Amino acid sequence: MFFVLMASLPIARAQSFPSRPIRLVVPFTAGGTTDVIARTVSNEVGAQFGQQFVLDNRGGANGIIGTDLVAKAAPDGYTLLHVTASFVINPLTYTKLPYDINRNFEPVVNVVLGTGYLLLVNNNVAASNVKEFVALAREGKVNYSSPGVGNTLHLAGELFAVRTGVKLLHVPYKGVAPALSALMAGEVQATFIPATVALPLVKGGRVKALAFTGAARFAGLPQLPTMREAGVANLELAGSWHGWFAPAKTPAAIVARLQQAAARALQLPRVRETLVSGGYEPEGRGGADFRQFIKAEAERYAEMVRVAQVPRTDY
Numbered sequence: 153m154f155f156v157l158m159a160s161l162p163i164a165r166a167q168s169f170p171s172r173p174i175r176l177v178v179p180f181t182a183g184g185t186t187d188v189i190a191r192t193v194s195n196e197v198g199a200q201f202g203q204q205f206v207l208d209n210r211g212g213a214n215g216i217i218g219t220d221l222v223a224k225a226a227p228d229g230y231t232l233l234h235v236t237a238s239f240v241i242n243p244l245t246y247t248k249l250p251y252d253i254n255r256n257f258e259p260v261v262n263v264v265l266g267t268g269y270l271l272l273v274n275n276n277v278a279a280s281n282v283k284e285f286v287a288l289a290r291e292g293k294v295n296y297s298s299p300g301v302g303n304t305l306h307l308a309g310e311l312f313a314v315r316t317g318v319k320l321l322h323v324p325y326k327g328v329a330p331a332l333s334a335l336m337a338g339e340v341q342a343t344f345i346p347a348t349v350a351l352p353l354v355k356g357g358r359v360k361a362l363a364f365t366g367a368a369r370f371a372g373l374p375q376l377p378t379m380r381e382a383g384v385a386n387l388e389l390a391g392s393w394h395g396w397f398a399p400a401k402t403p404a405a406i407v408a409r410l411q412q413a414a415a416r417a418l419q420l421p422r423v424r425e426t427l428v429s430g431g432y433e434p435e436g437r438g439g440a441d442f443r444q445f446i447k448a449e450a451e452r453y454a455e456m457v458r459v460a461q462v463p464r465t466d467y
Contacts, residue, residue: 170229172230174232175206177232178234179217179219180209180326180328181211181326182329183329185345185349188349189432200417201413214242214246216246219239220249227398227401228406229398232398233396233398234263237393238302239253241302241303244457245463246301246464246465248467260407262437263395263414263418263434264418265390265435266390267431269364269391270363271285271344272353273341273342273360274336274341275357275360276338282379282382283382289313289320290317294318294320294342295321295341297335299325299326299327299330299331300324302457303324304392307460308389309343310461323340328345328346336358362382363379365389366391396411398410408439411436
């Protein structure tokens with residue numbers, strides 16, 4: 153009887169979960185793409201549970217600071233991580249991380265898949281298309297911003313430089329919002345950015361969009377060419393995925409409950425509309441499928457880091 157009772161405890165905890173607000177750590181500054189997607193999805197999951205999701209923005213070191221916070225949190229489902237593909241890139245570009253992505257985390261749900269990035273330039277840049285931008289870069293007059301060393305947007309910039317044979321100076325910031333602000337202020341000439349936060353700026357004429365890195369044109373800017381159409385045939389990049397992770401040893405029943413709730417939220421028309429309009433495809437997979445996806449993404453980004461020649465740096 154004792155063992156039967158002990159075995160039933162995790163089930164009982166999962167059935168009563170959550171009984172208080174859940175902290176969702178976003179390891180980037182507020183106002184960026186990650187923040188927008190995390191709020192959109194977590195608000196709906198919280199409504200299902202009848203409990204609030206409290207977003208905790210912990211920017212710095214390309215997501216390492218916030219990710220480490222979750223790695224060391226109690227494995228009870230009340231502290232989760234909403235992170236981008238930087239999760240698998242950081243072990244490739246930084247030495248001596250304070251956590252291990254395979255041992256210290258439990259994958260919960262793959263929230264979205266990106267479809268591509270926008271190449272944006274400051275309005276004062278003398279280029280109205282990719283060909284003119286490349287010519288300008290060959291004169292050594294272009295630097296670009298990103299949310300941090302090893303970020304997916306950093307990789308996009310470096311791959312663009314490799315594929316076009318130009319040199320670009322990388323200027324890292326602490327998040328998407330400051331990287332975009334730097335572009336508008338003229339501190340940098342260019343950036344690669346998800347459409348989620350950049351689309352209003354493009355449509356408002358505050359920055360210029362030159363191309364989209366995805367396989368097909370971005371529906372929000374149908375007149376904008378893909379990189380292939382713009383003359384860079386060997387640069388096709390889907391945008392970053394976003395996923396939820398829990399600390400290792402979080403009960404499987406709680407992980408499953410979170411994944412199922414997130415998957416339901418991602419099917420809501422209002423959620424889908426927000427995500428798709430920003431250049432993302434709602435996902436929702438969890439379990440073994442998500443684990444396999446993470447493994448494949450780590451291998452894919454390892455090749456991208458090699459091609460882009462991004463050096464390893466100390467955390």
